[in-house]
Amino acid sequence: MNNPDDGSGPIAVAVVGSGPSGFYAAETLLRRHPNLHVDMFDRLPTPFGLVRGGVAPDHPKIKQVSLVFDKIARSPAFTFFGNVEIGRTLTIEQLRSAYHAVVLACGASADRRLGIAGEDLAGSHTATEFVGWYNGQPDYRDRVFDFSGEHAVIVGQGNVAGDVARILATPVDDLRKTDIAEHALDSLAGSRIRDITLIGRRGPAQIKFTPVELKELGQVRCCAALAAAEDLNLGASCAAEISDHRGDDAKKNVTLLRGFASAAPAGSGRRIWFRFLEAPVRINGTDRVKSVTLAKTRMEGPPFGQVAVATAQTHDLTCSLVFRSVGYKGVAVPGLSFDERAGIIPNLKGRCLYGDDPVPGVYVTGWIKRGPTGIIGTNRADSVETVESVLEDLPKMRSAPKAGAAALEASLRAGGGRIVSYGEWQKIDGSERSRGQARGKPREKFTIVGEMIAAIDAEAT
């Protein structure tokens, strides 16, 4: 068996997905092994995953992490293959035969469903659709949102729900200075939405916002964040949670919400309402959303294990838009096991499992490994763990040299699509920045793959 440093060519690793977990995996692989090449594949011509397509346009500081990823991508031991979809252009089996190791960092692109009647009515959307739409993500650019009504209801109280609420509430003139997609700006400019209600099935101590994000919801210009004081009286189990060190964030959140409860409603501005202990049981309407039926819930279980149990007490909340923001879900990868309930690929420290046995040479990191939790930085430690597994296994897996992308040239060509290199992405990037500059924005994204390719070709001529 060859030893990793025996001179028979570099270790070839394929990383599938160019979001934070993929880049952190690439960074660690390149730092920890002197003779290794990373090929990173993404189905879009543009890298950075949710940093580009998910992070809210009014959060430019969070997007700056792409500077770190850019530095990794410039390493001579790194090659980007954009516009290549694994599962369509190439199979996992092809990657396995061309690379010593394949690291799947493909995130969690599906949505959890509420499983209630009316969920698919016109006017009921997933948060994913809305976030993708305002961020100019090609899959969602054609979505249409009707902002002619005055009340939008958001189901869920996590940071994605917070982003949706903030974008709906923010005066459009404040959004003009961001990299929000132009189509979203045009549509939001005509919005008549005045009230935005965030519904939590559990109590104020169990909301999933991070305190920084919750605080921000109270700082939107011309908008009041509001909660009912009586909803913020905590029972014994909730009081126990916030007095425990594990409840530090919850304690800060409850303090912020108490501040919202004492705020005066804004005169003519928008309002963000926080409601608790209510779960949607039905979305009503004939051709489109007219209201949502909510059941009062009660909490059961010990501190930190409390669940919401619906009661028979219900009421209707009139609204014209519903956003379901109840978490993402991973998508099965053909040929690999999948845990439907958790929405992840079963794994042991990043080693993909088939039953109890590791699948040789195949690894996962990020949301497809642990589920859709944590902030961008959480992916760094997660990817380090996976890379440690890869490096530990190298002596076992390196029985023959692997040619990497060179072995896949014919299949890549047969795929028909234009493969986009990192240098070509930089041309798209430059072009988007110039378009943005003309509009006083940091960038104006291309929202159609064909436009991105045309921008590359225009630079070349």
Ligand code: NAP
């Ligand atoms: P999340 O944090 O898991 O929040 C999901 C919310 O939906 C929770 O309030 C949850 O309540 C609720 N929910 C789930 N199932 C429900 C049901 N059947 N009925 C009613 N409510 C239901 O998920 P997320 O907001 O999608 O965020 C995903 C991850 O991305 C998180 O780690 C988040 O912090 C991160 N993120 C971070 C930022 C940032 O840092 N700026 C921005 C966006 C996203 P329960 O608690 O009762 O389950």
